[in-house]
Amino acid sequence: MLVRRLAGSLGIALAAGLLLGGMTHLAIILAMPTLAGNSAFDRHAAALAPGETRLLAAQQNETAVPFADPAMAMAVCAFDISDAPLRVEAPMPEGFGSLSVHGRDGTVLYSVTDRTAVDGVVTLIVMTRQQHDEALARGRGDDAGSELRFVSPRVQGLVLVRALAAYPSGLPEARERAAAMECLSESD
Template sequence: MSNLTRLFLATLSGLVLAAGVHIAIIFAAPSFAENDAFNRLQETLTEDQAQLISPAGGEKTWLPLPDPATAVAACAFDLSDGPVRVTAKPGQDFLSFSFHTKTRGVFFAVTDRAAIRGELELVVMTPRQLDEARAAEDENDPSRDVRIVAPQEQGYIVVRVAAPRPSQRVQAEEAAKAVTCTIDEDEAS
């Protein structure tokens, strides 16, 4: 084997190894992050209301580039204590929810178009909790909740409320903070 061939194979092997290590580090980085969104929202596990994470007026936020036309609130959930009920009363402004696992990203999203009679009620649960809820359900009176099956027990919910005009920002923030995230006693029992 010539020196040129050996040099080519060594260079190619080094590039392939470097690419593999680079890709592995990129995929592993989120699991090593200590200050991720779930950990920042951990205190909301004991609260009933969503926490505003994009305040107006230039206040500090941990979002990288907050949108001034959107009020953003969030709350964490832990399904080991039971299903979590998320309740909101949509107003005139656009309202959306995105459901995230602790480590894998978005697994469900919904907008205020899913509201029934002016109220949006969602229940986040594990597959086992869904089976139990279905077994306990009355056939003549089925549940009207939107049930969302989470792939992991821990995660967080991001609420976005549009504020198309600066004068509507306070109203949007109030709507975002009014979202409740509580353990669902009906489904947990």
Template sequence: MSIVGRFAFATLCALVLASIAHVGAILLLPFVSQQDALSRLQPVRVDGEAVLLSGPETRGWSTHHDPATALSACAYDLSEAPLRVTFGTGAHFQSASFHSRGSGVYFTLTDRAVEGTQMDVLIMTPEQRFEDEARRAASADAEDRAPTVRAQDPLAGVIRVTAPEPQGFVAFRVLAPLPGLAETATERALSARCTPFPLNDTDTAS
């Protein structure tokens, strides 16, 4: 076989292998989509509580295990109500990242970017964000009409975030720079709370 013939044969084999790999990847998509982080979190979800994915002393099902970091997460569904996420800060680095299934990470927050002793975030759909803004505008109008009567806003100081999709999860990371801080980091990662927060509760509270 000539050099040109060998080259043509090798090229044909490469194209066939690439086609097989491409078709195989397409066939595997339904299976892989069922093994993403959100799908694995939903069956073990406990309302209000974070689930430990991995820790300095515990290797969970997280594929990127960091022996100096505790990682926890909670899945959420905003179909019924917004979600209020609280995460107490400490002496060592902490972060929270907000994920949706289709868009990936859409918001991140570190303890260095907040004031006070905890992160406090309200996640909403675009429709819920519109409802919240309308409620706040109505409250401001009422104060203008009666300035001596000021209603306390239970969400004062809370960071509001609009999620691109109703379903997603929040991942919490706590650094354990020394082996002796491993247990503390794990406990802090599990202390994060993700609680449904109906907006009509704010009307009742005010």
């Protein structure tokens, strides 16, 4: 009887220890992105001036993108829309191209492809809810024309443009198009 009780108590303690250890392990894994330093936003925001676009390399160096497709040219710009909206103009390639807005934590907030381009260029205005409401109050909401407007839930982040080269010979042109992205503050 005593051996059975000890075995039962040991089993309960072992199960509780495994459950507690599993919960701790899961909590640490889920907290890693938040607690880790040197995020993509931190690296690029520190190195880029306002309005500056940087072409990202697929090779292994300090500005490289891990596991990047060598046929994809990518460029990034950091933004802070706390003072004014951001105007992004990105020429799209003949093949596939995309433009995405990411929060500081890497979350994709908005994404469009080359299908939304007008005359080969995607124009996107990234703004806060207050800036959007002010633009509507001034009557500038209806004359948007060919530009897309995005109300961002975050005031800081990254804009990433991707241009696919269908053939290796098209990679220089894809890089040119990606590097031609403009990120400018829309100060009144």
